[in-house]
Structure formats: C-alpha cells, structure tokens
Amino acid sequence: MIELERVGRSFKVKRNVVHAVHDLSFTVSAGEFVGYLGPNGAGKSTTIKMLCGILTPTSGRVRVAGLDPSRRRTTLARRIGVVFGQRTTLWWDLPLADSFELIRLLYKVERAAFRSRLDELTETLDLGSFMRTPVRQLSLGQRMRGDLAAALLHAPDVLVLDEPTIGLDVVSKAGIRDFLRRLNAEQGTTVLLTTHDLGDIERLCRRVMLIDHGRLAFDGTLEELMATAPDEATIEEVVTRLYTGSPAQ
Numbered sequence: 001m002i003e004l005e006r007v008g009r010s011f012k013v014k015r016n017v018v019h020a021v022h023d024l025s026f027t028v029s030a031g032e033f034v035g036y037l038g039p040n041g042a043g044k045s046t047t048i049k050m051l052c053g054i055l056t057p058t059s060g061r062v063r064v065a066g067l068d069p070s071r072r073r074t075t076l077a078r079r080i081g082v083v084f085g086q087r088t089t090l091w092w093d094l095p096l097a098d099s100f101e102l103i104r105l106l107y108k109v110e111r112a113a114f115r116s117r118l119d120e121l122t123e124t125l126d127l128g129s130f131m132r133t134p135v136r137q138l139s140l141g142q143r144m145r146g147d148l149a150a151a152l153l154h155a156p157d158v159l160v161l162d163e164p165t166i167g168l169d170v171v172s173k174a175g176i177r178d179f180l181r182r183l184n185a186e187q188g189t190t191v192l193l194t195t196h197d198l199g200d201i202e203r204l205c206r207r208v209m210l211i212d213h214g215r216l217a218f219d220g221t222l223e224e225l226m227a228t229a230p231d232e233a234t235i236e237e238v239v240t241r242l243y244t245g246s247p248a249q
C-alpha cells in the first residue's frame, strides 16, 4: 500500500543542503497499523508530505496505492486521508456540517454514499452535538474528531496521521485511539501514525518504524522494539536509548 525505495529529500538552506530524508526504504502492506517515530527534525513530516504528494522526492521512488503521489496527487487524494494534528483542514468560520458538504463536493462523493458514511462517522466519533457549531468554537478534542471525520468521508484505503492526539486530555485521547483501532480492525484501513505520544504507539501499533537523521534506525514489531532494552524498561526508556544511544536518565 505504501512503498518507498531509496528515497531522499534535501532542502537548500542558504549555502547549505539539509538532507531531511536519506536513502529511506520501507513497505507498508494493506491493513497494517504502523507507528512512525523519531526525534524532532528526524524527517517524519517530510516523509508524510512525500506520501501525500505535497513534496517531491529529490531521489528514489514513492508509491501509495500504486500511484506516484507527486504526479498523481488528485487521483491519490481519493485513496488517502491525512490528518495534521497541529493544523485543521476544516473551514474555520463554517459549521462542521458545511465543511463536510464542501469536502463531499471537492471529492465528488456521491450523495447517498456520503450520507451513510457521515451517519456512521457521526455516531462513532460522537459528532452529533456540535455538527452545527462553527469550527472556531470547537474544543481541541471536538475539532480533532471533526478533522478525522473529514479525512475519512471519502472512505480512503490509507490514513496518514501526524500527531492526532497532540494536546488532548486522557479521555479524548482514549476515544480517538479506540476509534482508530476499530477503523483498522473492522474496515481494514491502513494506518501510518506519527506521534511523540508513546502511549499511542503502545496501545495501537503492531509495527514500529523509527527514523533518525532521515534514516530508518529501527523497523520491527512493538515486542522487538521493547526487546532492544533490558526487561524492565518502559517504552519511554527504550525509545530514549534509540534516540540518544544511551539509557534514559
């Protein structure tokens, strides 16, 4: 479903070249739920932007649902859903319901299919009580549920999430995690999840990829990740060791 083959992406900054992603190869199969971890500046957002076609790789080959994202961005948009936790894709001054209707028109989703999908998402994400509220008046947790619905209205095969639980309280986080778990298990949606919240990783991801300085530093199951450190280590300690090369303080 997602294939990267020796992908590189660099940026020219004044006279220097920053290699944000370097010689990165991995494959994510249909139906997987994969955590994509890495310290600040490791290259996660750059990878995600290449998956959606926002950025073109400087070298190598990217395929999502068999498509080259930078060349087939419009076609790919029908197969992929993307949520950036720190930014909303909803219309700030419009009620949530109107944002959804605009998305339906943009994606050319047929009205009956849209209605049943929206009904299902309204129930599972509990959107009913704020459907007529302008997005700017929503709480962060409500807005995030709205953004998730917006990304899923066209029933994409792949969902890419960039920090979807950032700033959420424990109850809201649990609700979003439960929703994502069910989406993956019941509908087979492939999920790539970028987060700094290791609770998200522990509770959701069977497989974890860790990127550091633009290169893949670990790719394996959650159990294999935990086995890289002594038995009693917490996931925070395991990941700190991998980020810094030394045990957590």
Ligand SMILES: Nc1ncnc2c1ncn2[C@@H]1O[C@H](COP(=O)(O)OP(=O)(O)OP(=O)(O)O)[C@@H](O)[C@H]1O
Binding pocket: 011, 012, 013, 018, 019, 020, 038, 039, 040, 041, 042, 043, 044, 045, 046, 047
């Ligand atoms: N448009 C850009 N121009 C120049 N440098 C960039 C650009 N985008 C990213 N970079 C650089 O590429 C590197 C990787 O950045 P990226 O945003 O992909 O990291 P990240 O893993 O998503 O970090 P974070 O966890 O902090 O969000 C960083 O050194 C960053 O400064």
